[in-house]
Amino acid sequence: MRILICDDDKLIIEKIRSFIQGYFDTIHLKCPEIAEFYSGEALLEDKGEKDILFLDVEMPGISGIEAGNRLKEVNKDIIIFIVTSYSEYLDEAMRFHVFRYLSKPLDEQRFIRNFSEAIELYNKMTTIIPIEDKQGIHTIPASQIIAVEAQGRKVIVHTLSGDIQSVHNIQYWAEKLPSNMFFQTHRSFIINFEHVNDFDHMLIHMAGGRVDAYLTRRKYSEFKEHYLLYLESTR
Numbered sequence: 494m495r496i497l498i499c500d501d502d503k504l505i506i507e508k509i510r511s512f513i514q515g516y517f518d519t520i521h522l523k524c525p526e527i528a529e530f531y532s533g534e535a536l537l538e539d540k541g542e543k544d545i546l547f548l549d550v551e552m553p554g555i556s557g558i559e560a561g562n563r564l565k566e567v568n569k570d571i572i573i574f575i576v577t578s579y580s581e582y583l584d585e586a587m588r589f590h591v592f593r594y595l596s597k598p599l600d601e602q603r604f605i606r607n608f609s610e611a612i613e614l615y616n617k618m619t620t621i622i623p624i625e626d627k628q629g630i631h632t633i634p635a636s637q638i639i640a641v642e643a644q645g646r647k648v649i650v651h652t653l654s655g656d657i658q659s660v661h662n663i664q665y666w667a668e669k670l671p672s673n674m675f676f677q678t679h680r681s682f683i684i685n686f687e688h689v690n691d692f693d694h695m696l697i698h699m700a701g702g703r704v705d706a707y708l709t710r711r712k713y714s715e716f717k718e719h720y721l722l723y724l725e726s727t728r
Contacts, residue, residue, distance in 0.1 A: 494525040495542040500549035512604050533560035550577040572611050625660050639688045639700045641666045643681040679707035686723040
């Protein structure tokens with residue numbers, strides 16, 4: 494994990510760094526790399542990994558809004574916190590799906606609460622799932638799994654890079670996959686919320702038409718509730 498702070502105010506950067514270090518000290522884990530930037534230009538020139546970003550809005554040159562938009566185009570999974578005194582930028586920031594909006598002066602308790610939720614989301618997105626077929630084992634990030642489908646005696650794991658015929662049954666996958674990310678919509682389907690495009694009372698259309706999953710009518714309300722909670726957690 495790599496955490497970035499971009500603000501033209503050195504005191505704000507120092508405060509955010511101290512909050513982050515304090516969080517990891519509290520949970521007795523080594524603090525990951527923290528990179529500091531004082532302008533949008535410097536942030537965009539950085540070639541390193543960008544997992545979690547604390548981003549000021551008003552900076553000389555490239556604004557935080559523009560920098561955030563550019564970064565999201567390159568890496569849709571980057572978790573961005575907008576940190577500013579100006580609430581009028583909230584609508585613009587929400588257009589590129591910031592994770593949270595933090596107001597200056599920063600409140601430590603609110604910061605820690607939101608930061609811990611960001612860590613939980615990061616861990617969820619980077620969870621590695623082993624998929625065993627007759628040839629061997631494939632290790633794939635959970636975020637790349639679109640759905641698991643039972644086709645008669647076969648169980649197919651649909652991924653962004655292709656389909657894998659699993660040696661395990663659908664019940665195995667129902668117990669194996671993270672419950673905050675996956676949902677069993679039908680006896681033959683387990684879907685990944687991340688890849689849902691739209692749905693009705695019978696079908697869930699996924700990954701730009703790659704997979705259509707069945708949705709049992711009796712599970713419609715429960716599925717909708719869990720899906721909306723998932724969307725809320727990623728905004």
